[in-house]
Amino acid sequence: MIYALLCYHQEDVVCGWTKEEDDAVMARLAVVHEKLARAGKLGPAARLLPTTAATTLRKDQDPPLVLDGPFAETKEQLLGFYTIDCADLEEALEVARELARANPGGAYEVRPVSLFVPGSFAP
Amino acid sequence: MDEARRIGTTLAAARPQAVAALLRYFRDLDLAEEAFQEACLRALRSWPQNGPPRDAAAWLIFVGRNVALDTVRRRARQTELPAEEMLSDIEDAEAVIAERMDGAHYRDDVLRLLFICCHPDLPATQQIALALRVVSGLSVRQIARAFLVTEAAMEQRITRAKARVAKAEVPFETPGAVERAERLGVVAAMIYLVFNEGYSAAGDLSAAREPLCEEAIRLARLLLRLFPAEPEIMGLAALMLLQHARAKARFDAEGMVILLDHQDRRLWSRPVIAEGLALLDKALRHRRPGPYQVQAAIAALHARAARPEETDWAEIELLYSTLEIIQPSPVVTLNRAVAVAKLRGPEAALAMVEPLGDKLSGYFYYHGLRGALLMQLGRTSEARDGFMTAIGLATTAAEAAHIRAHLDRLAATGREGP
Numbered sequence: 105m106i107y108a109l110l111c112y113h114q115e116d117v118v119c120g121w122t123k124e125e126d127d128a129v130m131a132r133l134a135v136v137h138e139k140l141a142r143a144g145k146l147g148p149a150a151r152l153l154p155t156t157a158a159t160t161l162r163k164d165q166d167p168p169l170v171l172d173g174p175f176a177e178t179k180e181q182l183l184g185f186y187t188i189d190c191a192d193l194e195e196a197l198e199v200a201r202e203l204a205r206a207n208p209g210g211a212y213e214v215r216p217v218s219l220f221v222p223g224s225f226a227p
Numbered sequence: 228m229d230e231a232r233r234i235g236t237t238l239a240a241a242r243p244q245a246v247a248a249l250l251r252y253f254r255d256l257d258l259a260e261e262a263f264q265e266a267c268l269r270a271l272r273s274w275p276q277n278g279p280p281r282d283a284a285a286w287l288i289f290v291g292r293n294v295a296l297d298t299v300r301r302r303a304r305q306t307e308l309p310a311e312e313m314l315s316d317i318e319d320a321e322a323v324i325a326e327r328m329d330g331a332h333y334r335d336d337v338l339r340l341l342f343i344c345c346h347p348d349l350p351a352t353q354q355i356a357l358a359l360r361v362v363s364g365l366s367v368r369q370i371a372r373a374f375l376v377t378e379a380a381m382e383q384r385i386t387r388a389k390a391r392v393a394k395a396e397v398p399f400e401t402p403g404a405v406e407r408a409e410r411l412g413v414v415a416a417m418i419y420l421v422f423n424e425g426y427s428a429a430g431d432l433s434a435a436r437e438p439l440c441e442e443a444i445r446l447a448r449l450l451l452r453l454f455p456a457e458p459e460i461m462g463l464a465a466l467m468l469l470q471h472a473r474a475k476a477r478f479d480a481e482g483m484v485i486l487l488d489h490q491d492r493r494l495w496s497r498p499v500i501a502e503g504l505a506l507l508d509k510a511l512r513h514r515r516p517g518p519y520q521v522q523a524a525i526a527a528l529h530a531r532a533a534r535p536e537e538t539d540w541a542e543i544e545l546l547y548s549t550l551e552i553i554q555p556s557p558v559v560t561l562n563r564a565v566a567v568a569k570l571r572g573p574e575a576a577l578a579m580v581e582p583l584g585d586k587l588s589g590y591f592y593y594h595g596l597r598g599a600l601l602m603q604l605g606r607t608s609e610a611r612d613g614f615m616t617a618i619g620l621a622t623t624a625a626e627a628a629h630i631r632a633h634l635d636r637l638a639a640t641g642r643e644g645p
Contacts, residue, residue, distance in 0.1 A: 116240035117233075119448060153498075156451040156464065157505040159512075172509060173455030193508040216505040218498045 106147065106225075110182065115154055141224050148187060151219035158215045161197060163204035170197060175213040183210075187217065234274055238267050241284040242364045243449055247336035248288045253295055254399060256343070256389055260361065262295035263287060269294075284333075334453040335401055341414040341446070346392050353388045355421050355439075360385050363442045372435045373424070411454060415463050415519070418446045422467045432623075433478060440471050451506075461510035462520030468503035469526035472496040484625040488535045500530045518554040521546050540569040557586040561593060573603040591620040595630060607637055 121129070140146035155174035162169040186203070190196040193214065200212045242263065249259035266287040280286035344358040352374065359365045359373075371381035402410060425439030447464040454460055476494035479485055507523045525546045532538040547563035560583060568576035577600045580593070587593035598613030614630050614637070621627035 114237070114240065116445075116449075117236050119445065120236045120240050153502050153505055154448060156448050156455070157502055157509065159509055170512075171456070172461075173452075193505070193512065216501060218501050 108185075119154060137221060144225060146221070146223040147225050148223045149221040150187065150217045153216045153218045155215070158213055159193060159197065161200045161204060161212045161214060163200075163208050163211060166208065168201060168204050174215070175211050177211070180210050187220070230275055231271070234271060234279065237279060237283050238270060238287070239364055241287055243337050243340065243362050243446075244284040244333050245287040245291060246361065246364075247340035248284075248333070249291050249295065250340055250343075251332075251336050251399060252292055253299075256361065256393060258295050258298070259291075261298070262291035265294040266291035335407070337449065337453055338402075338407065338410055338414060339397060339399070341417065341450075342410045343392050343395070343397050345413045345417045346388075346395050348391055348395075349388055351420050352424075353384060354417050355424055356381065356385055357388045357392065358417060358421060358446075359439070359442060361389075362446065365438065365442065369438065373428075373432075373439055375432070411450070411457065411460065414450065415447075415460060418443050418450070419463060419467070419519075421446070422470075426470060428623075433482065437474070440467070440474070443467055444471060456513075458510040458513040458515050459517040459519050461506045462517060462523045465503045465506035465510065466519050466523035466526055468499050468506065469523060469530050472499035472503065472530065478625070482625060483628050484623075486629075487529060492533065495530070503527065503530065516549070516553070518550060521550045521553070525550075538569075540566045544570060557583045558590070558592075561587065561590075561596060565596065568600060568603075573600040576600055577604065589620060591617055591622065591626060594620060595626075595633075598630070598633060602633065602637060607640070611637055 118126075137146060137149070158172075158174040160171045160173060160175050162171060188196060188199050190199060193216075196214050200214055204212065245266070246259050246263045249262050250256060253259050253262070269290055270283075270287065274280075340362055341358065344361060345354050349357065356370050356374065359370050360367065367382050367385065368378050370385075371378045374381065376384075421439055422443035425436040425441075425443065428436035444464065444467050447460065447467060450460050451457075451464055472495050473487075473490060475496065476490040476492065477485055503523065504527055507520065507527050510520050510523070525543055528539050528543050528546075544563055544566035547559060547566060550559045551563065560579060564576040564579040567579055577597070580597050580600065583593060594613050594617035598610045598617055601607075601610035601613055611634065614634050618627055618630045618634075621630060
């Protein structure tokens with residue numbers, strides 16, 4: 105079974121870490137990542153940019169509405185995610201719109217990835 | 228990270244919201260700050276035992292408000308509330324209070340708190356000092372160190388600024404859309420001042436002032452969370468992030484400034500650049516350009532160039548000419564001249580720079596750039612005069628050293644020449 109681990113923390117606390125503190129956390133995580141990768145248990149992992157960098161496409165209306173900021177409702181639940189490689193936000197939103205046409209309802213939060221670990225699942 | 232440190236970070240993160248809400252309750256900056264301070268002391272006692280609350284800011288506001296009410300009552304010589312009894316109620320009340328603290332209130336509270344620090348009677352440095360003390364919660368010692376004054380002098384300066392602000396009568400009603408936009412503009416300018424105080428420092432001072440850059444970015448992120456759809460706030464955050472990303476490459480081991488062309492670009496922080504570019508991308512979608520967005524776009528072109536030769540100077544010149552229209556200033560024209568020098572050579576740039584002499588005669592960079600252009604054109608004695616004037620106007624040892632290096636080079640070529 106493939107599991108997704110979704111990482112939650114208080115953003116202003118994490119953004120308040122000094123470079124040294126941040127580096128220390130990342131170094132400790134890297135040790136775990138490496139162990140998991142060697143065992144073939146690590147798939148793609150990502151560290152996201154802060155929510156201030158997020159844009160949300162509300163696809164419960166036609167045409168979908170683009171809003172600045174993160175997804176903020178609580179009546180919907182997180183059901184999946186994509187990672188896509190695009191030149192800029194405009195292209196990423198275009199991909200989101202195309203997906204929305206195939207699957208209207210709910211929302212996509214478009215959040216740039218700051219660190220991407222490709223991982224290495226055994227085929 | 229140990230627990231005390233973690234609590235400290237949480238308290239610092241909650242500070243702007245908590246102090247801002249307490250200010251709305253009490254309409255007295257000193258009382259709001261005291262109340263927050265006392266709430267923090269109680270947090271340090273209570274959180275390690277009972278665990279941190281779900282919403283730290285709401286907890287601090289609730290406790291702080293009770294503490295301050297107690298103080299007010301005591302000052303009015305009424306019976307004081309038993310402190311322990313008050314604390315025991317908090318656990319039950321916390322959930323209710325957290326719900327009542329709706330986002331819209333926070334937003335105007337924090338904006339008001341920042342706006343109060345921008346009182347037009349206060350000189351820029353006092354606005355900055357006040358914001359760093361009241362909003363960011365930096366210690367007087369830290370601020371004094373950044374401004375090269377004694378702790379006592381800074382304490383006095385902040386006290387005076389507070390007294391000035393207390394008389395200002397900033398309205399506590401929820402502001403209308405126009406007033407909110409105006410406040411946002413004033414606050415954005417103050418945040419950029421905080422950043423520049425940090426960014427423009429060199430040498431020994433740069434370490435003491437680095438927290439100013441980080442604070443400014445933190446405040447911009449805070450504003451962005453409260454006002455997520457303002458392209459100029461995105462632009463401001465992007466601008467500061469893109470400049471701050473170069474921090475590690477900006478000075479050599481002796482604290483000398485390293486110019487953009489000579490920086491080791493591998494030292495630029497990629498995640499910080501990524502965040503800046505992402506915010507700029509978001510801002511540009513709105514198609515409502517403004518000075519911060521244009522300056523961020525210029526910084527982004529530098530950030531995107533892997534090597535100095537790859538810099539898109541034509542686009543940079545275009546952006547500076549846009550800036551000349553929306554925010555005309557001789558300094559902007561001077562910056563455009565740098566791009567023109569790269570694109571069309573020193574002669575064209577010098578023709579742009581010369582007419583600025585009247586307005587920028589006391590400006591270090593004007594004489595520095597003019598000297599450099601004259602040097603490139605082989606007009607050595609005029610170049611030397613320009614550099615001598617620049618050296619007299621240098622405000623940091625690094626600036627002076629940079630010009631002296633030019634003078635040394637001039638002297639060397641003079642000896643080799645005919």
